[in-house]
Amino acid sequence: MPDAPGQPPAISLHALVREFRGRGTPMRALDGVSLDVAPGEVFGIVGRSGAGKSTLLRCVNLLERPDSGTVTVLGQEMTRLDEAALRQARRGIGMVFQHFNLLSARTVAGNIAFPLEIAGVPRAEREARVAELLPLVGLEARRDYYPAQLSGGQKQRVGIARALASRPRILLCDEATSALDPETTEEILSLIRSIRDRLDLTVLLITHEMAVVKAICDRVAVMEAGMVIEQGRVFDVFTRPAHPTTRRFVSEVIGHVVPPGTVARLPDPNPGEERRLLQVLFAGPSSTRAVVSEASRRFGLDLNIVSGRIDAIGSEPYGLMALAAYGPPNAIEEASAWMRSLGLDVSDIGEDPA
Amino acid sequence: MIPWLPPALTDLLIEAAWQTLLMTFGGAVIAIIAGLPLALLLHTTGPGGLLPNGWINRPIGLLVNAIRSTPFIILMVAIVPFTRLVAGTSIGTTAALVPLALAATAFIVRLFENALREVDRGVIEAARAMGATRTQIMARVLVPEALPGLIAAITVTLVGLVGYSAMAGAIGGGGLGDLGIRFGYQRFMPEVMATVVAILILFVQGLQSLGDWLVRRFSRR
Ligand SMILES: Nc1ncnc2c1ncn2[C@@H]1O[C@H](COP(=O)(O)OP(=O)(O)OP(=O)(O)O)[C@@H](O)[C@H]1O
Ligand SMILES: [Mg+2]
Numbered sequence: 001m002p003d004a005p006g007q008p009p010a011i012s013l014h015a016l017v018r019e020f021r022g023r024g025t026p027m028r029a030l031d032g033v034s035l036d037v038a039p040g041e042v043f044g045i046v047g048r049s050g051a052g053k054s055t056l057l058r059c060v061n062l063l064e065r066p067d068s069g070t071v072t073v074l075g076q077e078m079t080r081l082d083e084a085a086l087r088q089a090r091r092g093i094g095m096v097f098q099h100f101n102l103l104s105a106r107t108v109a110g111n112i113a114f115p116l117e118i119a120g121v122p123r124a125e126r127e128a129r130v131a132e133l134l135p136l137v138g139l140e141a142r143r144d145y146y147p148a149q150l151s152g153g154q155k156q157r158v159g160i161a162r163a164l165a166s167r168p169r170i171l172l173c174d175e176a177t178s179a180l181d182p183e184t185t186e187e188i189l190s191l192i193r194s195i196r197d198r199l200d201l202t203v204l205l206i207t208h209e210m211a212v213v214k215a216i217c218d219r220v221a222v223m224e225a226g227m228v229i230e231q232g233r234v235f236d237v238f239t240r241p242a243h244p245t246t247r248r249f250v251s252e253v254i255g256h257v258v259p260p261g262t263v264a265r266l267p268d269p270n271p272g273e274e275r276r277l278l279q280v281l282f283a284g285p286s287s288t289r290a291v292v293s294e295a296s297r298r299f300g301l302d303l304n305i306v307s308g309r310i311d312a313i314g315s316e317p318y319g320l321m322a323l324a325a326y327g328p329p330n331a332i333e334e335a336s337a338w339m340r341s342l343g344l345d346v347s348d349i350g351e352d353p354a
Numbered sequence: 355m356i357p358w359l360p361p362a363l364t365d366l367l368i369e370a371a372w373q374t375l376l377m378t379f380g381g382a383v384i385a386i387i388a389g390l391p392l393a394l395l396l397h398t399t400g401p402g403g404l405l406p407n408g409w410i411n412r413p414i415g416l417l418v419n420a421i422r423s424t425p426f427i428i429l430m431v432a433i434v435p436f437t438r439l440v441a442g443t444s445i446g447t448t449a450a451l452v453p454l455a456l457a458a459t460a461f462i463v464r465l466f467e468n469a470l471r472e473v474d475r476g477v478i479e480a481a482r483a484m485g486a487t488r489t490q491i492m493a494r495v496l497v498p499e500a501l502p503g504l505i506a507a508i509t510v511t512l513v514g515l516v517g518y519s520a521m522a523g524a525i526g527g528g529g530l531g532d533l534g535i536r537f538g539y540q541r542f543m544p545e546v547m548a549t550v551v552a553i554l555i556l557f558v559q560g561l562q563s564l565g566d567w568l569v570r571r572f573s574r575r
Contacts, residue, residue, distance in 0.1 A: 061483055063479060063482055063483060086485075087485035087486070087487065088485060089485075090482075090483060090484065090485035091484065091485040093483070095480065095483040095484075097476060097479075097480060099476050100476075101474065101476035101477050101479065101480040102477070102480075103477055103495065103498070103499060104474075104477075104499060104574045104575055105498045105499055105501060105572070105574050106498075114481075114484070114494075115484040115485075117494070118481070118484050118485060118486045118490055118494070119484075119485065146574040147574070148574055148575050162480075166484075172483075
């Protein structure tokens with residue numbers, strides 16, 4: 001579904017700059033951010049605290065007005081709209097918050113109906129819509145509860161139902177699962193995914209957890225100091241992170257390929273030979289065992305599998321393996337080149353991988 | 355009716371109680387009607403509000419503070435020309451209502467403003483994200499979410515008004531406090547003073563309990 005070629009992006013951010021002038025020097029929360037989100041995709045933005053994620057997300061519905069740059073949502077240039085038109089446009093963009101932001105004085109049903117009330121939808125229609133949404137988020141039995149009587153996960157379900165009430169085509173999630181425990185996080189993420197699949201919805205979410213990205217995003221952008229330092233398909237970013245920050249993020253989920261302390265336990269190379277640590281990444285169905293043994297035979301190398309794992313991102317399986325290669329330097333080079341020619345991603349990770 | 359008081363005094367007591375009720379509730383009603391819009395205005399135009407505007411916020415804030423810091427007995431006398439303009443007279447219960455309402459408004463505005471400030475900013479942000487207008491945010495988010503706090507503010511104001519109304523005797527406002535001073539103190543009838551004080555204690559207790567009950571009733575946190 002994501003990345004249908006030729007379709008205009010659902011959300012297009014161009015050269016966004018947002019500066020906050022505090023007491024001291026002005027600080028750039030956004031420093032020239034551009035990105036496109038394709039219709040129907042779940043796009044994640046990760047970054048450390050203070051990277052500018054929330055500011056970026058709030059620019060999409062102009063809760064935060066960028067100092068310069070343009071925001072285009074569903075073909076409409078948000079940055080040009082007057083107040084009334086902007087309010088209208090916001091009704092087509094649902095938003096889910098880390099701390100739920102529910103009205104404490106209203107019941108579950110009252111909260112879900114709230115955006116419809118704001119939009120002037122007649123009572124009967126509001127009630128019908130609430131009756132549709134309650135089962136979607138599994139809260140039929142909690143219809144008349146107040147937020148204070150709900151668990152965090154239930155509150156977030158209300159938040160999601162409320163965000164969907166006016167049938168938006170865009171859903172913005174600001175750390176929607178950061179206040180929840182891992183199990184509830186899982187629940188909410190699969191709810192968001194199933195909603196995306198069932199409704200014609202584009203999701204832009206921000207998080208500081210790579211696990212969230214891995215679980216539901218199609219593409220991801222990594223932010224640091226108000227800039228996007230890397231973006232691409234989640235699979236690509238996870239399997240071939242380019243930027244050191246991204247690598248650190250990825251390792252939170254994927255883990256170190258070479259467990260610490262491994263190198264010290266490896267035998268020393270024979271005289272005239274060399275020992276190198278290679279990381280081999282294979283995506284798809286290539287059989288690595290055969291590759292390893294064949295490379296060993298062909299190039300006269302000793303190849304030890306130091307560590308390895310097979311996992312999937314979305315529905316794409318991948319394997320990540322660390323090899324300790326022993327042999328003449330040029331033979332190791334040749335073997336690497338040969339494996340690359342087979343479509344494997346081989347990199348020399350040195351002896352002291354961070 | 356009250357066995358330890360002469361019948362004539364009982365009549366006076368009933369009249370005075372009625373005057374106290376009128377001054378307390380009359381003052382409070384005016385204070386609520388005038389105070390809520392003012393508090394919303396102050397909150398909206400304040401720093402970080404929905405529409406920050408120092409040119410509106412600061413003068414109103416200053417005026418409110420000025421009224422609040424003027425001792426009530428001085429305020430009563432100082433605004434006599436204004437009272438005459440509004441009430442047509444400067445003495446009596448109706449005339450006393452003018453300074454009472456003014457002082458109570460200035461008092462309740464700050465309390466209301468605090469209650470509004472307690473409303474979670476995130477909820478306001480959520481309403482903005484839904485495309486709510488400022489009026490909608492005030493009427494459907496700020497006021498309902500702040501309701502328990504607003505009720506508590508009204509209770510405190512009512513109790514304060516009971517005390518202030520005792521001073522209204524100075525401009526012929528009457529009321530229980532005035533009766534207590536005139537008979538209990540000046541004519542040395544401690545039984546009148548005791549009765550007046552007892553009635554006032556019961557009255558204030560009743561107000562406080564009612565207010566607390568309403569706060570609990572509307573509190574959903
Ligand atoms: N209203 C504001 N006034 C001043 N500075 C702000 C404001 N909002 C954000 N900032 C600053 O902009 C920077 C980016 O903030 P932002 O909230 O976008 O970060 P974030 O990536 O969402 O962080 P977190 O993960 O902690 O939520 C921070 O340094 C923050 O202090
Ligand atoms: Mg944030």
